[in-house]
Amino acid sequence: MPDGCTEIDEIKTEREGNAFNINMSTKRPTDAICTQAIESFTETIPLEVEGLKAGNYTVNVNGVTGSFELATDNIIQDKPPGSMPPGQQVVTETANGKTINLESGETFYLRLPENPSTGYRWELNLTQGLNVALGSDNLPGEYYPPEQPEGIEQPLVGAGGVRIWEIKAVAEGSQQVTGVYKRPSESETAEGGTFKLNIEVV
Numbered sequence: 001m002p003d004g005c006t007e008i009d010e011i012k013t014e015r016e017g018n019a020f021n022i023n024m025s026t027k028r029p030t031d032a033i034c035t036q037a038i039e040s041f042t043e044t045i046p047l048e049v050e051g052l053k054a055g056n057y058t059v060n061v062n063g064v065t066g067s068f069e070l071a072t073d074n075i076i077q078d079k080p081p082g083s084m085p086p087g088q089q090v091v092t093e094t095a096n097g098k099t100i101n102l103e104s105g106e107t108f109y110l111r112l113p114e115n116p117s118t119g120y121r122w123e124l125n126l127t128q129g130l131n132v133a134l135g136s137d138n139l140p141g142e143y144y145p146p147e148q149p150e151g152i153e154q155p156l157v158g159a160g161g162v163r164i165w166e167i168k169a170v171a172e173g174s175q176q177v178t179g180v181y182k183r184p185s186e187s188e189t190a191e192g193g194t195f196k197l198n199i200e201v202v
Contacts, residue, residue, distance in 0.1 A: 001026070001041055005034035011045060020047055022061045049074050091197060099198040102169045110167055110177065112195060114143060115160030119183045120190050122163055129171030129201060141165040175199040 001007070009027035013020065022045060028034075047059070052074045058067045089108040091100065102108065112122055124140060126132060135142035145161040169175065181193030 001039040003028070003034040003036050004039055005029055005032045006039075008041075008043060011043075013045065013047070015048065018055060018057045020057065020059045022059065024062055093195065095197055096195050097197075099200060101200045101202065104169055104172050104201055107166060107168045110141075110165045110197070111162050112179065112181075113160055114163040114181075116143065117160075118190075120181050120193070121184070122179050122181050122195075123184075124165065124177060124179045126167070126177050127175045129169060129173055129175040130177065130199070131168045131170050133166040133168075169199065169201040172201045175201055 006026050006028040009025045010023075011025075012023045015021070024043070045061075049070070052070055054070050054072050054074075056067060056069050058065055089100070089102075089106075091108055091110045093112055100108070110124075114120070114122055122141070124132065132140045134140060141163045142165075143161060143163045167177065176199065177195075177197040179195035180189045181195075182189045
């Protein structure tokens with residue numbers, strides 16, 4: 001940086017073919033009294049490289065160019081059913097009655113065992129500071145059947161899978177997720193079919 005007051009303002013990244021073009025703009029307070037010495041800085045800018053083919057790629061940052069090479073296609077293989085995105089917080093039935101901490105805007109995944117063949121399914125209630133994503137059936141959460149054992153072609157009749165909810169904290173404060181495992185037409189819950197998670201959002 002040209003002085004002690006100038007800082008990075010915006011970073012814009014776009015890709016054209018095998019070239020990543022990055023434009024970094026700076027800002028400086030008007031009428032600020034600053035040290036006039038040149039200031040060094042480090043900035044990490046992630047590049048969207050998932051799905052790129054093997055080859056050579058260039059990176060241009062404000063006219064300064066570098067390059068990198070992908071020796072193999074950077075394509076992620078299909079994930080197993082019910083697997084979570086890397087780095088995401090996953091909460092299971094072992095967290096029943098416990099408290100977790102989240103930052104506002106942060107997402108976590110709730111994963112609970114479910115067996116639709118019995119007629120039972122989880123019904124969740126969330127406080128207003130939490131949002132839950134809809135699954136492919138337009139219902140909260142996504143059901144994943146059990147993995148098929150290798151060498152067995154027939155589906156596993158009566159075996160239970162898991163239901164996974166993607167939940168996002170949208171407001172600070174004490175939030176809560178409660179769930180009951182029941183048949184939709186009945187009021188009784190299955191044995192051990194309750195779940196409660198306290199969430200402190202900061």
